[in-house]
Amino acid sequence: MIALLRRFLIALQFMTVFRVQDNLAETEADLAASIGFYPLVGLFLGGLLAGGSILFSMLFPPPVTGLLLVLALAVFTHGLHLDGLADTADAMFSHRDRSGKLIIMKDSAVGVFGAAALVFVLGLKILLLTELAWPGARFVLLLFPVWGRWAVSLTACLSSYARQEGGLGRPFVDLAGASELYPAGLVTLVLSALGGLPALAAMLTVTLASLAGVWLWRRLLGGVTGDILGASAEVGECLGLLTALAFF
Incomplete structure (x- = not known):
């Protein structure tokens, strides 16, 4: 149990701004x-956003709530995935x-292309979260x-690392x-099953898109x-939101 908790905390520290202990990953x-x-x-991030949505929706109209939620997610993840999205778009x-x-x-x-991808994805998220607020x-x-x-x-576990030299993603992929x-x-x-058909459809869409990727x-x-x-995290979030919204 302690080993499982440690792995979760390693993931939390790497993927978010939240810190528990230095050098947790040896x-x-x-x-x-x-x-x-x-x-x-x-x-964990979704719980923070859902709680934020309750608070923001009592104070602001849906568009502002959507904007604040997207901003909060970017802050919580220290823009890690957005940086990857921009670099990937420029290369692709x-x-x-x-x-x-x-x-x-x-x-x-x-x-x-990186700037355009950021504008598109962030704008799309704001629109989708506004509709779902x-x-x-x-x-x-x-x-x-x-x-x-x-x-x-899914992408990391089914892929090889593209570079000959090392990089931040190498240990995850290899x-x-x-x-x-x-x-x-x-x-x-x-978790998707608990959310019903819209959530299961969203998971299926993200899974198929990731396999295609x-x-x-x-x-x-x-x-x-x-x-x-x-x-892949940014694209997966957008595809999941789009699919779920289609069921409402």
Whole structure:
């Protein structure tokens, strides 16, 4: 039980701004093992957002509530996934070859496509959360961060690392496998089942899109990077929200 709690805390510290203890992850294997707990980190974030929605909706109209929720999520995750989204978009829409795309991902500067992707995704989230800012849809606020982290777990566990040299995402991709994928999938499935048909449909959509992403990045780059894992979280959240909204 202590080992499981430690893995969850490692995942929480890596994926969010919340800190429990320095050097909690002693080895790269510890980081990889924490992938199985990413959906639970998503549930933690979803709980904060659902609570924030209750408070904000009493004070502000739905558009402002949606904006504040998106801002809160970006702060809670220290923009980690948004950074990955921007770098991935710049690389994907460039006309470079494989090595050129990987070089673009390492560049900290944000290009035109990266900026456009950020504007699109953040704007879409604000619109979707505005539409879902009512009590009957609050379970979606609880679950959409779960679907985004499930996308990360699935992508990492089924992919190879694209770079020859090391990188932030290497231990997650190289060392994670079925022992991390199964618990992440089970947690996501159980939580989605509790949310009913809209939530199950959202999980299915995110799962299929993530599998397609694994195939696409294997074809384009030979695998994934840490930036791609971050982008998969953002795309997974948006697809989950879109699918759930379609059922209301």
